[in-house]
Amino acid sequence: QSFDINYFIDRIQVLGYDPKDIMTSPDFKIKECYYYPDAKIFDNIVNSFKDAFNKTGAENAVVGISGGIDSALTSAAAVKALGKERVKGFFMPYKTSSEHSYLDALKLSEKYGFKLEVVNISAAADAFIDMFNNLTPLRKGNIMARCRMIVLFDKAAEHNGIVAGT
Numbered sequence: 001q002s003f004d005i006n007y008f009i010d011r012i013q014v015l016g017y018d019p020k021d022i023m024t025s026p027d028f029k030i031k032e033c034y035y036y037p038d039a040k041i042f043d044n045i046v047n048s049f050k051d052a053f054n055k056t057g058a059e060n061a062v063v064g065i066s067g068g069i070d071s072a073l074t075s076a077a078a079v080k081a082l083g084k085e086r087v088k089g090f091f092m093p094y095k096t097s098s099e100h101s102y103l104d105a106l107k108l109s110e111k112y113g114f115k116l117e118v119v120n121i122s123a124a125a126d127a128f129i130d131m132f133n134n135l136t137p138l139r140k141g142n143i144m145a146r147c148r149m150i151v152l153f154d155k156a157a158e159h160n161g162i163v164a165g166t
Contacts, residue, residue: 049081060161064152065089067104070166075112078164084113088159092148095122121147
């Protein structure tokens with residue numbers, strides 16, 4: 001099972017919101033954001049998390065942490081909805097991934113207090129990459145994305161969780 005935060009983000013109007021606040025502000029709050037005219041967007045996302053977990057009985061949110069804005073918003077909402085103990089973060093580098101991405105992911109996990117596990121996908125991705133000739137960067141990127149998806153869904157099964165898609 002998965003819960004895709006983009007389903008909600010795509011349907012909102014965001015006013016007065018700087019995405020960088022999620023990573024840089026120690027007291028991050030989305031300000032003046034609405035899903036409905038009288039409801040705050042972040043609260044709607046948090047409530048959607050709560051509803052998804054109440055309906056499924058899942059114990060934990062499993063989030064792929066890239067160091068980017070999507071995983072930052074997803075993990076922030078998951079922690080607010082479920083508590084830091086119920087959020088499992090996974091950084092899944094490929095051998096060419098930057099240290100900067102890891103440091104951003106680590107900073108995010110420290111800020112919100114959830115555990116971050118590193119699962120290197122290089123061997124799995126290379127096994128698929130070696131099967132094909134003349135792979136473009138797009139095709140390699142698709143292979144890496146699918147390897148990350150496999151890790152997340154496996155970890156969700158391991159932790160009685162739901163993948164919170166970014």
